[in-house]
Amino acid sequence: MNHISALELAHWLNDSQRKTPVLLDVREPWEFDTCHIPGSRLIPMSSIPSMQEDLDPEQAIVCICHHGARSMQVAAFLERAGFNDVTNLTGGVHGWAMQVDEHMPTY
Numbered sequence: 001m002n003h004i005s006a007l008e009l010a011h012w013l014n015d016s017q018r019k020t021p022v023l024l025d026v027r028e029p030w031e032f033d034t035c036h037i038p039g040s041r042l043i044p045m046s047s048i049p050s051m052q053e054d055l056d057p058e059q060a061i062v063c064i065c066h067h068g069a070r071s072m073q074v075a076a077f078l079e080r081a082g083f084n085d086v087t088n089l090t091g092g093v094h095g096w097a098m099q100v101d102e103h104m105p106t107y
Contacts, residue, residue: 001075002087006095009062013039021060021087026074035105037064037096045070052081060085066107067092 004012012018023040025032032042043051045065055061061083063071068090075088089095097104 001072001079002085003090004062004087006089006091006099009037009089009096010100019060021062021085022055023064024055024061024071024074025064025093026071027065027093031066031107034107035093035097037093040064045074048074048077052078055083057081057083058085060087062087062089064089065092067094 013020020039023037025036025040025042026045026048027042028044029042032040036042043054055078061078063075063078063086065071068088071092072088075086078086091098093104094106097106
């Protein structure tokens with residue numbers, strides 16, 4: 001599994017030479033409603049097993065949660081399921097708020 005910091009992800013998303021990854025937010029809907037990285041797709045952690053067929057196993061996926069623990073579990077699950085390019089956002093959306101978007105609400 002790959003790991004990426006909020007700053008590294010911000011650089012990736014701003015790099016027109018790189019294909020944009022799926023930003024897979026695995027938090028609960030209320031958390032997503034509070035704050036999320038623009039362009040993120042919400043699939044709560046508990047729904048990943050039943051929703052994984054909606055994801056392309058060949059596409060780059062960055063798993064996101066509040067601080068990085070749940071997303072790391074989901075990233076490991078996806079790798080075991082055959083997904084080839086899975087990355088965990090270390091620090092989660094909280095890290096994004098601290099390092100990239102100071103105006104993002106935190107909780």
